[in-house]
Amino acid sequence: MFQVLAKASPALGPQVLVWAQTMASHQLRVAPPGALLKPLSVPNRLLLGAGPSNMAPRVQAAGRLQVIGVMHKEIFQVMDEIKQGIQYVFQTTNALTLAVSGPGHCALETALMNLLEPGDSFLVGANGMWGLRAVDIGERIGAHVHPMIKEPGGYYTLQEVEEGLAHHKPVLLFLTHGESSTGVLQPLDGYGELCHRYQCLLLVDAVASLGGAPLYMDQQGIDVLYSGSQKVLNSPPGTALLSFSNRAKHKVYTRKTKPVSFFMDVTLLANFWGCDDKPRTYHHTIPVTGLYSLRESLALMVEEGLEVSWRRHHEAMAYLHGRLQGLGLQLFVRDPATRLPTVTTVVVPSGYNWRDIVDYIMDSFSIEIMGGLGPSAGKVLRIGLLGCNASRENVDRLTEALKEALQHCSRNRL
Amino acid sequence: MFQVLAKASPALGPQVLVWAQTMASHQLRVAPPGALLKPLSVPNRLLLGAGPSNMAPRVQAAGRLQVIGVMHKEIFQVMDEIKQGIQYVFQTTNALTLAVSGPGHCALETALMNLLEPGDSFLVGANGMWGLRAVDIGERIGAHVHPMIKEPGGYYTLQEVEEGLAHHKPVLLFLTHGESSTGVLQPLDGYGELCHRYQCLLLVDAVASLGGAPLYMDQQGIDVLYSGSQKVLNSPPGTALLSFSNRAKHKVYTRKTKPVSFFMDVTLLANFWGCDDKPRTYHHTIPVTGLYSLRESLALMVEEGLEVSWRRHHEAMAYLHGRLQGLGLQLFVRDPATRLPTVTTVVVPSGYNWRDIVDYIMDSFSIEIMGGLGPSAGKVLRIGLLGCNASRENVDRLTEALKEALQHCSRNRL
Ligand SMILES: Cc1ncc(COP(=O)(O)O)c(C=O)c1O
Ligand SMILES: Cc1ncc(COP(=O)(O)O)c(C=O)c1O
Numbered sequence: 001m002f003q004v005l006a007k008a009s010p011a012l013g014p015q016v017l018v019w020a021q022t023m024a025s026h027q028l029r030v031a032p033p034g035a036l037l038k039p040l041s042v043p044n045r046l047l048l049g050a051g052p053s054n055m056a057p058r059v060q061a062a063g064r065l066q067v068i069g070v071m072h073k074e075i076f077q078v079m080d081e082i083k084q085g086i087q088y089v090f091q092t093t094n095a096l097t098l099a100v101s102g103p104g105h106c107a108l109e110t111a112l113m114n115l116l117e118p119g120d121s122f123l124v125g126a127n128g129m130w131g132l133r134a135v136d137i138g139e140r141i142g143a144h145v146h147p148m149i150k151e152p153g154g155y156y157t158l159q160e161v162e163e164g165l166a167h168h169k170p171v172l173l174f175l176t177h178g179e180s181s182t183g184v185l186q187p188l189d190g191y192g193e194l195c196h197r198y199q200c201l202l203l204v205d206a207v208a209s210l211g212g213a214p215l216y217m218d219q220q221g222i223d224v225l226y227s228g229s230q231k232v233l234n235s236p237p238g239t240a241l242l243s244f245s246n247r248a249k250h251k252v253y254t255r256k257t258k259p260v261s262f263f264m265d266v267t268l269l270a271n272f273w274g275c276d277d278k279p280r281t282y283h284h285t286i287p288v289t290g291l292y293s294l295r296e297s298l299a300l301m302v303e304e305g306l307e308v309s310w311r312r313h314h315e316a317m318a319y320l321h322g323r324l325q326g327l328g329l330q331l332f333v334r335d336p337a338t339r340l341p342t343v344t345t346v347v348v349p350s351g352y353n354w355r356d357i358v359d360y361i362m363d364s365f366s367i368e369i370m371g372g373l374g375p376s377a378g379k380v381l382r383i384g385l386l387g388c389n390a391s392r393e394n395v396d397r398l399t400e401a402l403k404e405a406l407q408h409c410s411r412n413r414l
Numbered sequence: 415m416f417q418v419l420a421k422a423s424p425a426l427g428p429q430v431l432v433w434a435q436t437m438a439s440h441q442l443r444v445a446p447p448g449a450l451l452k453p454l455s456v457p458n459r460l461l462l463g464a465g466p467s468n469m470a471p472r473v474q475a476a477g478r479l480q481v482i483g484v485m486h487k488e489i490f491q492v493m494d495e496i497k498q499g500i501q502y503v504f505q506t507t508n509a510l511t512l513a514v515s516g517p518g519h520c521a522l523e524t525a526l527m528n529l530l531e532p533g534d535s536f537l538v539g540a541n542g543m544w545g546l547r548a549v550d551i552g553e554r555i556g557a558h559v560h561p562m563i564k565e566p567g568g569y570y571t572l573q574e575v576e577e578g579l580a581h582h583k584p585v586l587l588f589l590t591h592g593e594s595s596t597g598v599l600q601p602l603d604g605y606g607e608l609c610h611r612y613q614c615l616l617l618v619d620a621v622a623s624l625g626g627a628p629l630y631m632d633q634q635g636i637d638v639l640y641s642g643s644q645k646v647l648n649s650p651p652g653t654a655l656l657s658f659s660n661r662a663k664h665k666v667y668t669r670k671t672k673p674v675s676f677f678m679d680v681t682l683l684a685n686f687w688g689c690d691d692k693p694r695t696y697h698h699t700i701p702v703t704g705l706y707s708l709r710e711s712l713a714l715m716v717e718e719g720l721e722v723s724w725r726r727h728h729e730a731m732a733y734l735h736g737r738l739q740g741l742g743l744q745l746f747v748r749d750p751a752t753r754l755p756t757v758t759t760v761v762v763p764s765g766y767n768w769r770d771i772v773d774y775i776m777d778s779f780s781i782e783i784m785g786g787l788g789p790s791a792g793k794v795l796r797i798g799l800l801g802c803n804a805s806r807e808n809v810d811r812l813t814e815a816l817k818e819a820l821q822h823c824s825r826n827r828l
């Protein structure tokens with residue numbers, strides 16, 4: 001090899017190349033791992049947990065397409081279509097609308113990193129896992145965080161929010177639309193208006209609800225909205241949806257300090273996503289094939305129509321609830337008006353260990369359902385009917401599996 | 415639909431469901447975008463820029479596999495195999511080795527967010543784009559950043575580094591192994607040892623060099639090393655490789671403050687990746703299919719063998735350099751000893767506009783090459799031979815294309 005190089009670079013002379021020198025003075029000491037000599041094998045599962053869900057066939061097909069460059073006009077076109085798709089599923093005309101190159105947590109953190117500056121007052125609806133995450137991140141950023149702690153299963157009334165706003169004078173309120181750890185659907189009508197009366201911005205997590213429950217970003221006065229790719233959209237995890245109202249954009253563009261993260265700096269992302277008037281500049285390498293998939297997911301939602309998708313999820317939920325009650329199981333969320341259509345929480349039946357049930361269904365039926373998460377851990381089973389998985393057939397399959405699990409799992413093993 | 419629900423939840427009574435109430439008082443105002451009713455179409459390109467590169471066929475096949483849950487034992491197995499694969503390609507036995515759920519920038523930022531605290535002294539080799547990025551991020555974190563600015567095309571000698579260490583007493587030094595914006599291969603032998611003599615940690619960017627040039631994390635005393643998936647590994651963009659030495663781990667685990675980012679908190683990522691002794695806890699939804707692809711990329715590298723891969727890249731580079739010189743083109747990096755094998759920089763031939771050449775080759779041959787980036791913008795053309803793209807056939811295809819471009823592109827259009 002050395003010879004080849006010497007031939008090709010006659011200018012080289014006797015000079016020792018850095019790479020050759022490096023190789024000469026070291027040896028491989030970490031052996032090639034044997035596990036990687038075996039083929040990759042992945043089971044086929046029906047994912048009826050709180051997410052990720054199964055990919056829709058058309059989305060899965062998109063994962064096969066070859067990568068193109070991140071500054072090619074064809075990827076800009078895909079990004080533009082994704083923007084339009086997000087505007088549709090969010091029901092917004094916000095120019096500052098884009099997909100972040102990461103999971104739901106990355107979208108939440110992008111929102112907080114850009115909206116909050118150290119010392120800002122931040123009010124958080126903490127009625128489950130996701131509010132607690134917002135609290136954690138807000139504190140890391142150095143905001144004054146005011147969590148409104150609530151037992152899992154509850155939601156926030158306008159009155160409770162107004163008390164928080166009046167008392168803490170926050171610049172930002174966080175609410176979770178679809179609280180997937182507890183199974184609660186937070187009402188959103190009137191909350192945006194209320195926040196704006198108190199000079200506060202409204203940030204909403206719709207990771208688990210988007211496409212499964214009605215949501216109208218502009219009409220509901222939501223300032224920042226985000227969602228994930230791997231729930232109702234049936235895309236692979238790795239991208240998330242994010243949009244800023246003009247009010248929120250103003251707060252971001254008039255910050256006194258730069259956001260601590262470069263990767264999540266929304267002004268830079270906005271430029272790369274063609275949301276400002278300047279020519280697009282490379283910011284980071286976007287997940288090209290992940291964006292193909294997301295584009296296809298959004299196309300599927302456009303073809304089905306948002307309202308039809310909402311209806312389908314509600315019908316599947318209603319059918320599921322009926323079947324669960326038929327098995328003698330009890331729904332965790334007391335108030336039927338606020339049950340989340342996409343993720344249903346069931347009280348762990350008395351005398352059972354939740355893990356036995358989950359494991360039995362996985363091992364015997366290759367179906368995933370989940371236990372609780374964070375504040376709901378140990379208290380509930382979680383069943384997700386997300387996107388293409390929200391069908392009567394799947395509910396029937398699961399009901400059979402649950403029935404058998406309840407018969408086989410020994411009681412009183414706690 | 416309302417009826418279905420009422421039937422299924424007899425407990426409901428006259429109560430109005432939140433979702434139904436929401437739908438009743440709003441209407442869809444943002445129409446479904448027509449662009450998403452058309453099928454997705456993606457061109458097939460030969461990607462000979464600085465990245466992303468084309469996916470290897472086996473990697474592409476992995477993109478088709480169905481998603482599984484992020485707490486399933488099979489994904490833990492894939493993650494464990496990825497860890498072993500990274501340990502092999504990095505040549506390290508570090509326990510704290512994992513893939514981040516984002517691009518190369520996310521790995522860089524994860525490293526800096528965890529290694530630096532406000533006020534820490536941070537020394538940066540800034541001889542191109544990537545050092546400048548490290549400067550930017552370091553400043554956002556509130557470190558005292560000391561950039562050693564150098565003209566594009568140069569590298570850092572041990573003596574220069576020692577002067578910086580002695581003068582600034584940094585806790586961390588950043589160097590770019592494969593400077594893809596300038597085409598320089600930074601020597602690394604002796605730099606780790608030197609840093610440690612000054613109580614400084616060494617952080618190295620190997621995004622563009624990993625698999626294409628010799629690198630021995632442990633033997634070279636590198637404390638934190640990261641790389642990307644979309645260069646020599648031929649995976650889709652969306653994951654990045656990261657490893658911490660025990661020394662670096664100690665700095666992270668004895669921080670006085672939490673890292674500002676939750677998403678990039680290495681202590682939490684380490685737990686999720688099974689790098690500590692505690693049971694794994696969900697941290698965020700990892701890019702499941704992206705990890706399948708990365709696993710396959712690492713398997714390909716294990717099958718080929720690191721040294722063979724290094725040789726193949728050096729041979730392809732040598733062949734390319736010969737062909738370029740045959741066209742009368744001049745290499746940008748003067749010192750042949752420090753030319754980066756994976757990304758070659760060529761001086762823009764006098765009288766030509768670099769963009770004309772790049773566009774001509776793209777439009778007429780569907781081959782991507784790139785102009786400069788950051789400090790090298792306008793000065794160079796960049797040609798990448800990355801992973802499965804590093805072959806004589808591709809060099810021949812490109813040479814033909816370049817030859818024609820030089821004939822057709824009008825001179826003196828600057
Ligand atoms: C409501 C809600 N918010 C946020 C998240 C976090 O998303 P991710 O796991 O993609 O980071 C989830 C995911 O499970 C969720 O259900
Ligand atoms: C040397 C080097 N470092 C860092 C990066 C940044 O990686 P990404 O674009 O994946 O964020 C690149 C990518 O082009 C690179 O070549």
